[in-house]
Amino acid sequence: MTAPDKRRALGKGLETLLPPRPSAAAAETGGRPLEIPLGQIDRNPFQTRTTFDESKLNELAASITATGVVQPIVVKALNGGRYQLITGERRLLASKKAGKETIPAIVRTVSDEQAMEMTIVENLQRADLNPMEQARAYHRLSQDFHMTQEQMAIRTGKERASVANFLRLLRLPELIQQKVEAGDLSFGHARTLLALSTPEQIASAAQKVIALSMSVRQTESYVQGLMNPESKPGKIEKIEAAQDPNVHEAQNQLQRVLGLKVRIEDKKGKGKVIIEYSGLEDFDAIMAALGDRNVIEEE
Structure with a gap:
């Protein structure tokens, strides 16, 4: 556009x-x-x-x-x-x-x-x-006016994937929502933390991210480590080192866009993309992203 x-x-x-x-x-x-x-x-x-x-x-x-x-x-x-x-x-x-x-x-x-x-x-x-004000405004349009994500996107001039991602912020624990509202955590941080499966994990990880002043990229690596605790030290790094740099960057880009765990298995240009989701809101975010060809390029 x-x-x-x-x-x-x-x-x-x-x-x-x-x-x-x-x-x-x-x-x-x-x-x-x-x-x-x-x-x-x-x-x-x-x-x-x-x-x-x-x-x-x-x-x-x-x-x-x-x-x-x-x-x-x-x-x-x-x-x-x-x-x-x-x-x-x-x-x-x-x-x-x-x-x-x-x-x-x-x-x-x-x-x-x-x-x-x-x-x-x-x-x-x-x-x-701020991101939480936007999330609550979209939620109110959904609840009070029964609008779909597509209708909200049309009314506000936003991308549907963006609407879905803001709505997902409401899954954050209340204390972490306050941190986002105060600017202690960015939208990118919050979306990355949502890949964790429980409120307790999100809250604990968020506190560490804030304490160590992690960047969004550092938070992504930290969250991946939490999601793969069975991996031996250095195993993830070895896998990433063996992965084609372009494939690895595409994988990270998808994870940043969706705020979900993504794995690309590529063998000489053929393979599969595996996206993990833990609820209907996550699934909606995936569908919204797939329906918009420009969402990744704009990230």
């Missing part, structure tokens, strides 16, 4: 959720945003984001002080002259920090369900969500 194509795909996410008919407020103002007092806007009850970077909020507040709010927020009208935020919470918070009294807003006539879906999709299209 080219860059312009991807931008169009991202834009489609929210467009598909907006009702085709203009709202009453839009009709009154000719489709132009309204300047709404900040004190009349209630925060979004459907917000899936749990953290906002204070320094980035301050930067946005400084920008708003200098040039104003460039992109209007989206709200829905409530009784009593109040409004409920749908999208644009960072702009709302930053405007308050900047001492603004009003903010440009587009009023939409949507149900609570539509508002919630718009909020989640808008969040997933942002680049600054």
Whole structure:
């Protein structure tokens, strides 16, 4: 997908959720945003984001002080002259920090369900969500709106394999999810740790990865060792040394993409690829990857 194509795909996410008919407020103002007092806007009850970077909020507040709010927020009208935020919470918070009294807003006539879906999709299209926030947002789309992984991928402009991999993060023990959310473990670390079979193994391995500041590649080697405890010291290294370097790199690449144990047995260009999985979510991740030819190249 080219860059312009991807931008169009991202834009489609929210467009598909907006009702085709203009709202009453839009009709009154000719489709132009309204300047709404900040004190009349209630925060979004459907917000899936749990953290906002204070320094980035301050930067946005400084920008708003200098040039104003460039992109209007989206709200829905409530009784009593109040409004409920749908999208644009960072702009709302930053405007308050900047001492603004009003903010440009587009009023939409949507149900609570539509508002919630718009909020989640808008969040997933942002680049600054941490992996666990993304995982929980996808899970909410699945549970509350009964969306398939393919439907979620279309709505958010993401690859289906990416959606599957984020959902798998919810299998991590709660303490390790917190480590991912705090940035102590990256998405790559977390996906590698999921190859282990029990929560206890994952938690123990994660603590060691953090303590030793392992890279993702080091974590992959460490996890492989845990998964093959019967191997004698040096046995894995000898097998890898005998393996064609291109085959070995392809094997590692598949393991990084899937977060699962992969073994390629190759003899003069013929052989087999063995992928081990421990549950339906793992199987879904495999199927999603196989359905997308570009997922490995983009890794």
